[in-house]
Amino acid sequence: MNIDYSKVKKITINAPLKLDCGETLEKFDIAYETYGNLDETKSNAILVFHALSGDQFVTGTNNVTGREGWWNQVVGSGLPIDTDKYFVICANVLGGCMGSTGPKEINPKTNKPYGLDFPVITIKDMVSAQTHLLDFLGIKKTLSVLGGSMGGMQALQFCSLYPERTFSSVPIACAASHSAQNxxxxxxxxxxxxxxxxxxxxxxxxxxxxxxxxxxxxxxxxxxxxxxxxxxxxxxxxxxxxxxxxxxxxxxxxxxxxxxxxxxxxxxxxxxxxxxxxxxRAMDYFDLYKLNNGDLSKAFKNTNVKFCIISFSTDWLYTTEESKKIVIALNSIGAQVSFVNIVTNNGHDSFLVNEPEFFQTLKGFLDSTYEDFKNENSR
CATH class of the missing domain: 1.10.1740.110 (Rna Polymerase Sigma Factor; Chain: A)
Structure with a gap:
């Protein structure tokens, strides 16, 4: 397939990004897409984090590859994440290959593709980069940050690092650290x-x-x-x-x-x-336990974020038990958290296929949370 990357929408952040590996990107690009409209109070923004094989083209048609968006059943007019109601943002992760700075982009020091000269990145680096996109869009606090699999990891990391920047979060089919099997x-x-x-x-x-x-x-x-x-x-x-x-x-x-x-x-x-x-490699390095001396609850200390943790019964990559550990950690600090384990035969990919109970859970949580957030903003 002949892919035309000139169709990618992106911004250049002219500010240094210190990475976990110790290196610094003096400037970097973030490729992104938005869906719907930001309301006057800026209280309807949802930041969606994509999984390993995903990109910023959440719904509709990917104008680079011509393929359908990876969450067409979830994001759109009248769907669980209703673009008539919400302003949806999704960025290609740092290290990705759909326009954000990564190994296939040009290294300014050599004028050649980075290749393996690109620094090793972490989930924390990905999330830190995306806060610059929120700043560019003028969004101080999102209604929600959410995603499945690696997207769920990013949601957890975002809430740990920047709890003041989101009202709620929906980590889906994920874990707080990668297992030996993963x-x-x-x-x-x-x-x-x-x-x-x-x-x-x-x-x-x-x-x-x-x-x-x-x-x-x-x-x-x-x-x-x-x-x-x-x-x-x-x-x-x-x-x-x-x-x-x-x-x-x-x-x-x-x-x-x-x-x-x-x-x-x-x-x-x-x-x-x-x-x-x-x-x-970024997924392998993800470990909120280690970052908090083995105590996951410390990752969310004093958080006011409302959580909805979703797992799937036949997901053996990120098991229901791993989701329960997150719920227990949040409960131990008195955080607002709900938990839904959906019984299905579709395994880890359940969040990407037709799962009516998942759709209902996601829609119900976001709609009720939106009302709460609006009330908070009107005070």
Whole structure:
């Protein structure tokens, strides 16, 4: 796919950003999209954080790739996040590949793509960068910050760092730190990319080659973790691609094999391999427990943020137990928190598919919170 990145809307922040790794970006770009209109009191802004494979194009059509937005069932007119009512903001994360400063962008020191010269980033760095976007838009306090998976991690980190900048938060299908299993899956993905000869130590931009096979395998491995055993079994089972016979080869005999290959190679057309390395590493480094000497409650000490934590029963990547730990930590400091565990066979990807109970939960929380926030602003 020939992607025209000139269609990306972005701002340049001419202020230094000190990163967790110790390096500083003297200036950086943030690519973003907005949906709906900001009201006169600026009390209807919702900052949506995207997941690992997402971008700023939450809904409608991605005008860069031509694909549908990744949350078309959730964000839009009359939908749970109603753009007739709310002003929705979403930025491509620092280190991403849809216009924000990352490894595929030009390093001002060399006038060549950063590649692996780009500094290693964290979830904290991503969130800190996005506060500059809120400042640019003139928004001192959002109605809510929310997201699923890595988006949920960003929501938690935002509330820990900047509790005064949001009234509420909805962390979805996430955890306060990455488990050993999650780190292992990410390392498998990174090794698949780096084993591809076309990766060329991260310098493939210069050769014009793309580590397609490595990135596709990385995506396949990740995609398996997004689905549940029940979901895979009910959808594919042992169904064959053609008829009832085996080919006795290493081609895709089973439908599930064909599905994974499709998902893997479709991903290559829209995502950068180096960004995959950087973003998965940022997720691995995320650990609100460690940042607070093992006490998660300290991450949210004295917070006034209203939380709604949402998990899914068959999510084995970020389990319901991990969400409960967040709820317990918030309860221990008397924070306002509600918790919903939605029973489903759709696994981790439940927040991206048609889940009516999830839609109802999200809409109900945001609508009631909006009324509370408006009342607070009118005092």
């Amino acid at each position: 780190i292992a899956f990410n390392e498998l993905a990174r090794q698949a990319i780096m084993a591809d000869p076309n990766w060329d130590s991260g310098n493939y931009f210069l050769s014009g080659k793309v580590p397609r096979n490595g990135l596709a395998v990385a995506r396949m491995a990740g995609h398996i973790s997004y689905l549940s055993e029940q979901g895979l079994q009910s959808r594919f089972g042992r169904k064959l691609q053609e008829g009832d016979g085996l080919n006795f080869s290493f081609d895709a005999d089973f439908q599930v094999e064909s599905y994974l290959k499709y998902q893997g190679y479709a991903f290559v057309d829209r995502f950068d391999a180096n960004s995959y390395l950087y973003i998965t």
